[in-house]
Amino acid sequence: MAIFSVYVVNKAGGLIYQLDSYAPRAEAEKTFSYPLDLLLKLHDERVLVAFGQRDGIRVGHAVLAINGMDVNGRYTADGKEVLEYLGNPANYPVSIRFGRPRLTSNEKLMLASMFHSLFAIGSQLSPEQGSSGIEMLETDTFKLHCYQTLTGIKFVVLADPRQAGIDSLLRKIYEIYSDFALKNPFYSLEMPIRACRGKATVGWCSGTWTLFTQPSWTLGPSWCGCFVGGRRQPCWPHKSLQPPRRLCSNCSAWQWC
């Protein structure tokens, strides 16, 4: 996948939107016999490899599954402690799957705030006048691009180092943000952006703006069946929103919009 993830950070440094779209990270499943030749340690509610490297298993990889069953943090699927289970010779031979641990939502929040501060420090340490913050950060496995708007919102995209055209992608994401989040009357500024599926939208029904709930996936006017002034009135969704099938609160009927 060329684009790994997208983060939107508000002006206080809080994460308001996050999207991950990379393929599952490389995992290695091996059968081990007692004693384990890797040193495992407990860190942040996960069991990580502290020392030892073989066959695609690196330091920092987490235990993802034991004998085919996914582990739940530091406990196995049956509720036993992973380190205790792997310390008991009676449980061997055992098949363990290792891989790079996925970030939890909390960690993503912390990393977004960390980047917000690093962005500011990057501009402070500049040897030139008038520098912006960090706009592009390069490593050997990914490139991080950041676009800060005039209102202080940062759009951050992690992509493959060879991927081009990210600047226009960032501008496009800004456009989508202003069309679908800012123009949504139910969205509070600087708050996390919730997905539009299943949420209330505003539409025009029978000569008035009303609330439509339970949206689905079609587009166009709908006929409410409301008789106002002796005529059927159409229901129009607000043009900045993607209108689906909705329940019109005016006439409480399902509309195909």
Added chain:
Amino acid sequence: MTVHNLYLFDRNGVCLHYSEWHRKKQAGIPKEEYKLMYGMLFSIRSFVSKMSPLDMKDGFLAFQTSRYKLHYYETPTGIKVVMNTDLGVGPIRDVLHHIYSALYVELVVKNPLCPLGQTVQSELFRSRLDSYVRSLPFFSARAG
């Protein structure tokens, strides 16, 4: 295309060497600036190792803002070479590696009179580093 300045840090955060060639904006207090720079690089390294979708080999390489580009090279012993240049400069990892191996190791580490772990006092190192950087293809004598 030009080089603004160069920092050399050891594994404990001590700034071993700093030299500048073209610098328009001075930092507040030099000592605080070294600590801020080291702290920022430490945080960026940890940030990058968490964010990376794949296992990393070289780690953090460089970042750029609208006015400058910071290039980073770290050795397995924790010596960090940091160079701020203009935006037009491409990857210079080999230049930073040369500064470490041919200048720092040869002139400071192998010098029995140079104590490690503190700011480098060697005038030979300073002058060789200065002439090396001035001889780089992307270094132009006039600022900007």
